[in-house]
Amino acid sequence: MLNQTKKFHRKKNHREMLFRNLATSLFLYEKIITNKTKAxxxxxxxxxxxxKAKSDRLINTRFVYDYLLDKNAAKKLFRVIxxxxxxxxxxxxxxxxxxxxxxxxxxxxxxxxxxxxPVEKPKEIASEEATEPQKPVTKKxxxxxKKLEKLTKDQTRGEVKTIVRKKGERRISNEK
Numbered sequence: 001m002l003n004q005t006k007k008f009h010r011k012k013n014h015r016e017m018l019f020r021n022l023a024t025s026l027f028l029y030e031k032i033i034t035n036k037t038k039a040x041x042x043x044x045x046x047x048x049x050x051x052k053a054k055s056d057r058l059i060n061t062r063f064v065y066d067y068l069l070d071k072n073a074a075k076k077l078f079r080v081i082x083x084x085x086x087x088x089x090x091x092x093x094x095x096x097x098x099x100x101x102x103x104x105x106x107x108x109x110x111x112x113x114x115x116x117x118p119v120e121k122p123k124e125i126a127s128e129e130a131t132e133p134q135k136p137v138t139k140k141x142x143x144x145x146k147k148l149e150k151l152t153k154d155q156t157r158g159e160v161k162t163i164v165r166k167k168g169e170r171r172i173s174n175e176k
Contacts, residue, residue, distance in 0.1 A: 006037055018038075020068065022045075023067070023068065027068065027073040027076055028070060028072065028073045028076060031112035031113075031118075032110070032112075033110050034108075035106050035107070035109065039109040043095065043111060046092070047092055049064060049067060050077070050085065054082060064077065064078075084115060092113060093112065093113060094116075096112075098110055
């Protein structure tokens with residue numbers, strides 16, 4: 001039973017890509033929700049990546065850029081996350097069990113950095129228009145707006161100039 005690791009019913013390449021993808025998401029968003037067993041394996045993988053990134057050797061920097069699937073995640077790791085973690089040697093993450101997934105009933109776990117603070121959205125200034133409830137914009141509304149915009153523009157084809165005044169009402173005039 002030496003070197004016993006979870007295989008997650010995946011082949012080696014698929015399993016490696018799974019953890020690269022999870023680590024990339026964790027560094028980008030600083031908080032993710034996943035399965036409990038994946039979270040346990042992810043924390044150890046992500047800590048190894050952080051420890052490699054902490055060293056100033058060029059080969060380790062290249063490893064981090066190659067390992068993470070999104071270059072923005074690697075940039076965020078080096079510019080934002082590492083300065084916060086310079087005093088710690090391990091224990092960068094917290095794991096919280098928050099229930100079960102509805103589909104298969106597997107335990108749901110939140111993985112986040114130990115100093116994670118959610119970003120607050122700026123509060124909007126109250127105005128008269130904001131008090132009215134706005135109906136959500138649908139794809140149908142956007143298509144109607146595009147068609148109306150096309151119709152309201154002056155259209156010149158040859159010698160005939162078409163000006164649309166209202167939806168569905170056109171005035172055609174010949175101007176020379």
